[in-house]
Amino acid sequence: MHKDDNHSFSRRGFLQYGGLLTGSAILGASCKKKKRNKYPGDYRVELGEGDIGISNYVFAMEQLSIQFYDLVLGNPYTGMSAVEHATFTDIRNHEVTHAEYYKLTLADNIIQEGFKTDFTKIDFTDRASVLEAAKRIEDMTVAAYNGIIFRYSNTLNMGVVSKIVSVEARHAACIREMIEPNSFASDDVIDIHGLDKSIYPEDVVTALQDLAPKGFKTETLPNY
Amino acid sequence: MADIRQILDDISENAPVVSDRRRLLYQTARAAALTLIPFGLVNSAKAQGPSPEERVADAMNVLIRLAHMLSDFYKQGLETKGLIPEGPNREALKTIYKHKQVHTAIMWHVIKAQHGIPNPTDSYDFTGGNGSAGGPYPNVMNNSAAFLELAQVMEDVAIRAFKAQTGNLVSDNSAIEVAHRIHTTCGRHAAKIRMIRRELGADIKPWITEKISGIDNEAAKEMYEGEQNTMQETFGGLVDMRHLNGNQTINLQVATEAFDEPVFEAETLQFVNLFTLR
Numbered sequence: 323m324h325k326d327d328n329h330s331f332s333r334r335g336f337l338q339y340g341g342l343l344t345g346s347a348i349l350g351a352s353c354k355k356k357k358r359n360k361y362p363g364d365y366r367v368e369l370g371e372g373d374i375g376i377s378n379y380v381f382a383m384e385q386l387s388i389q390f391y392d393l394v395l396g397n398p399y400t401g402m403s404a405v406e407h408a409t410f411t412d413i414r415n416h417e418v419t420h421a422e423y424y425k426l427t428l429a430d431n432i433i434q435e436g437f438k439t440d441f442t443k444i445d446f447t448d449r450a451s452v453l454e455a456a457k458r459i460e461d462m463t464v465a466a467y468n469g470i471i472f473r474y475s476n477t478l479n480m481g482v483v484s485k486i487v488s489v490e491a492r493h494a495a496c497i498r499e500m501i502e503p504n505s506f507a508s509d510d511v512i513d514i515h516g517l518d519k520s521i522y523p524e525d526v527v528t529a530l531q532d533l534a535p536k537g538f539k540t541e542t543l544p545n546y
Numbered sequence: 547m548a549d550i551r552q553i554l555d556d557i558s559e560n561a562p563v564v565s566d567r568r569r570l571l572y573q574t575a576r577a578a579a580l581t582l583i584p585f586g587l588v589n590s591a592k593a594q595g596p597s598p599e600e601r602v603a604d605a606m607n608v609l610i611r612l613a614h615m616l617s618d619f620y621k622q623g624l625e626t627k628g629l630i631p632e633g634p635n636r637e638a639l640k641t642i643y644k645h646k647q648v649h650t651a652i653m654w655h656v657i658k659a660q661h662g663i664p665n666p667t668d669s670y671d672f673t674g675g676n677g678s679a680g681g682p683y684p685n686v687m688n689n690s691a692a693f694l695e696l697a698q699v700m701e702d703v704a705i706r707a708f709k710a711q712t713g714n715l716v717s718d719n720s721a722i723e724v725a726h727r728i729h730t731t732c733g734r735h736a737a738k739i740r741m742i743r744r745e746l747g748a749d750i751k752p753w754i755t756e757k758i759s760g761i762d763n764e765a766a767k768e769m770y771e772g773e774q775n776t777m778q779e780t781f782g783g784l785v786d787m788r789h790l791n792g793n794q795t796i797n798l799q800v801a802t803e804a805f806d807e808p809v810f811e812a813e814t815l816q817f818v819n820l821f822t823l824r
Binding site for chain 2: 411412415416418419420422423425426427454464467468471472473476477478480481482484485486487488489490492493494495496499503504506507511512514515516517518519520
């Protein structure tokens with residue numbers, strides 16, 4: 323994907339999104355530049371600019387989930403039921419699919435370094451500790467997607483990511499139900515307007531500091 | 547250009563976020579770009595089509611019809627004596643109903659902000675028989691299992707209908723944002739309904755596997771058409787997600803579950819019309 327790569331959109335995509343290809347040609351900044359650290363001594367992960375930056379950002383969120391669920395499945399807590407195991411496996415596999423999609427479409431523009439996580443504060447032998455972390459990650463993934471999706475300049479990117487975010491919401495509800503029945507859409511995530519959370523990248527990075535201590539360079543992402 | 551965060555401020559005393567000037571400027575720039583695009587990239591018929599504002603209002607007007615319908619669906623279900631007995635499942639449906647009511651309110655404000663005329667709420671026959679009470683969901687209001695089946699269809703369709711409208715909202719970032727925040731709330735609703743049905747014995751998951759609905763009803767099954775899609779858009783064309791990049795984990799089930807597919811406008815309206823009295 324990624325706007326400036328070419329404008330030979332498939333006919334189907336063209337029709338599917340109503341022929342409205344947004345302002346990509348006009349407003350999309352070129353992102354062909356190779357990443358280099360413009361801030362010496364700054365070890366935060368580079369995301370890049372424009373749509374590429376956004377996809378790198380959500381790709382990082384997916385990687386965080388995958389690394390977490392790999393640990394959950396690799397060290398199942400005592401008493402993990404067959405349904406629970408299948409649920410974690412499904413969620414992990416969905417995130418793998420999303421990550422592979424971003425890998426394919428980002429190609430050479432993908433963030434170079436592996437995404438470093440720190441899950442040492444999670445007790446993987448303890449169901450409550452695992453589910454609490456899963457809930458945090460899933461709710462934050464939904465909020466992160468909601469807080470960035472409108473910044474895509476290209477509708478093809480926006481369209482595909484839109485197909486992904488509702489699946490993340492399904493995950494979040496499912497994990498919440500495993501902790502407490504009927505907490506799938508509690509008032510702590512859904513506001514008085516019935517809106518799920520939308521959290522902007524800089525706040526996501528702050529909120530996830532313990533799990534992703536290196537952080538991301540969010541200021542290169544498009545501003546509204 | 548409407549700023550929906552401002553609208554939220556207006557309709558709520560404790561709105562979470564204030565409006566942002568940069569956002570407004572960017573939106574204006576993108577909307578300006580949009581009005582230019584059709585001359586360069588799209589044929590002239592498109593250039594004479596609706597304005598970006600009208601497109602947002604029109605898209606929201608499709609979605610508000612769905613939202614009105616879902617709101618009334620849960621209202622009728624909860625008010626029908628003996629249909630949903632007291633207990634945790636009734637509490638879950640009450641939570642969902644509470645959200646549907648406010649969704650219609652927000653959409654109303656979004657449409658008004660675009661100088662559109664919001665579609666009013668209709669009256670409904672939830673058997674899907676346009677008032678004949680003889681539609682494809684005959685037991686919906688006298689059998690809780692049948693009610694939950696249609697609830698699942700409605701939630702899954704609502705989620706998928708939003709995706710088809712994303713491209714129409716691009717002139718207004720806050721409309722895209724609000725639409726997605728509503729749509730992930732619906733994603734949570736859908737997952738919960740599916741989990742309730744799974745507990746009652748349906749062979750389904752919180753996410754949609756292939757086009758399996760777990761519902762023995764042709765009308766319901768039809769609404770899952772397209773969910774079996776494994777091909778996703780890239781700028782290089784459609785790519786099959788199965789075994790993507792050689793990853794053997796991604797089989798047919800995974801590839802279809804990982805993405806919710808759009809239901810396009812004509813189909814969405816056909817679905818709503820099935821239940822609408824006129």
